[in-house]
Amino acid sequence: MLALSNIVLFCGFASAAFGQAFRSLLAKEDPAANISVVLPGEPSYANVSRPFNLRFDFQPTAVAFPTTVQEVSDLVKLGHATNHQVVARSGGHSYIANALGGKDGDLVIDMSNFKKITVDDKAGTAVIQTGNRLGDIISALAAHGRGLPHGTCAYVGIGGHSAFGGFGFTSRLWGLTIDAVLSVDLVLANGTITTASERTNPDLFFAVRGAGSSFGIATAITVKTFTAPPTATIFSYNWQYTAAEAAAALSAYQNFVLTADLPPEFGAEIVVTKGNVQGNVTIGLAGGWYLPLETLNATLKPFFDKVPPPRTASFDTGDYLHSAINLAGGSLDTSAPDTTDTFYAKSLMTPEASPMSNKALQAFMESVANEGFTTPVGWFFQMELFGGKNSAINAVKPTATAFARRTSLFTIQFYASSPGNVPPYPQAGFTFLDNVVNAIVKNSPANWDYGAYTNYIDDHLVDWQKRYYAQNYPRLRALKDVFDPHGTFTFPTGIQD
Secondary structure (H helix, E strand, O other), X not given: OOOOOXXXXXXXXXXXXXXXXXXXXXXHHOOOOOOEEEOOOOOOHHHHOOOOEOOOOOOOOEEEEOOOHHHHHHHHHHHHHOOOOEEEEXXXXXXXXXXXXXXXXXXXXXXXXXXXXXXEOOOOEEEEEOOOEHXXXXXXHHOOOEEOOOOOOOOOEHHHHHHHOOOOOOHHHHOOHHHHEEEEEEEOOOOOEEEEEOOOOHHHHHHHHHHHHHOOEEEXXXXXXXXXXXXXXXXXXXXXXXXXXXXHHHHHHHHHHHXXXXXXXXXXXXXXXXXXXXXXXXXXXXXXXXXXXXXXXXXXHHHXXXXXXXXXXXXXEEOHHHHHHHHOOOOOOOOOOOOOEOEXXXXXXXXXXXXXXXXXXXXXXXXXHHHHHHOOOEEEEEEEEOOOOOOOOOOOXXXXXXXXXXXXXXXXXXXXXXXXXXXXXXXXXXXXXXXXXXXXXXXXXXXOOOEOOHHHOOOOOOOHHHHHHHHHHHHHHHHHHHHOOOOOOOXXXXXXX
């Protein structure tokens, strides 16, 4: 255990002094602790402080790599005592680099040494430490014939994914990742090591399922797992439309998912990309079908009856693990270096009770068919199906967890990368995405209760408290005063102390 008896002597030091004090504390107070730490100016600092989104370039005061829960606790105490805010990094894929604190000068606690996964076959549960990536989790659970709702990218860390949502094509069947969480082992802002569940610290358990990073550093989550479906098909259809045709097709699809008795085994998204000529839009329908393939056509028939035949269609059928490998781009291996991008992203969660109007859909498609054809950024949009009948996501009450947007039909991700995926990011990219989102919002009712998705975090969203947390924000704000009164875990778009 790292001794902290003299830690107050370091309060108020600048970053360089903090690094020197930190090294001294490790060497003199408790050499056995041996926490690996990288400081500014050291050879590996640029690598360990590199964000996923190169639009940002934050400089942490230190990046520490603990190996035990006690060391995490000691580091949190050290950050507080030296007047440094603290942030955990699981996979490091925060869209606005919140895994680096979202600003300069934070102490980053990297959880990459926390890789243990323990599966209880009898109970159907698993304990997953928060240094794990989704690819590792998929492989470990598949070895037991189990699965978990989550996204598709193998490199994404479970820490942030399970703290803010966690959507995948099995989410209408199994819920979001946060809905599978039974308990969370975490370190609080004062260094206390504790557990949150429905029975133990229930208020904290509410908060960490949707706003976790504002309340503590999760070291492990216990989750209920699900029997992997015996068959799974990853499907894809593709159309080329004019803007007007695309708007009509999206209207038909929206009506289909609102009115059809969709089985929960249907997970899907509409993918919008650049058209082949200006004025056109490419529309794809992609997803996962977790029932026998021969039943898919009957499910989709009411929609296909309303639109022209697709230009292309593809189906990849296998077991559940095969489907996850397909969605991950062909491999679940996370041992190779991760990639980076330079991008801006926005999101919009459309209320099921007030679907997008034909006017909004027309403005949306006109914007992408024209400005989207000429913009210098590469882009794609995904309309992920959250709602519809039989959705496990929306079966949870909006006030049951911090994740408030439980009555959404679609979550739309708007994502645009700089030319070559490298800095600088052009101003035209911001303008384009803002115009596309405004085309929908400004052609909707004035009081349209749309939301935004915290795992697609947006540093330009002005009213983020309302869009992310809706009616839950006041409760979260009050709980912040209880569990982190000094703002140790503070970052942009975090619950404010």
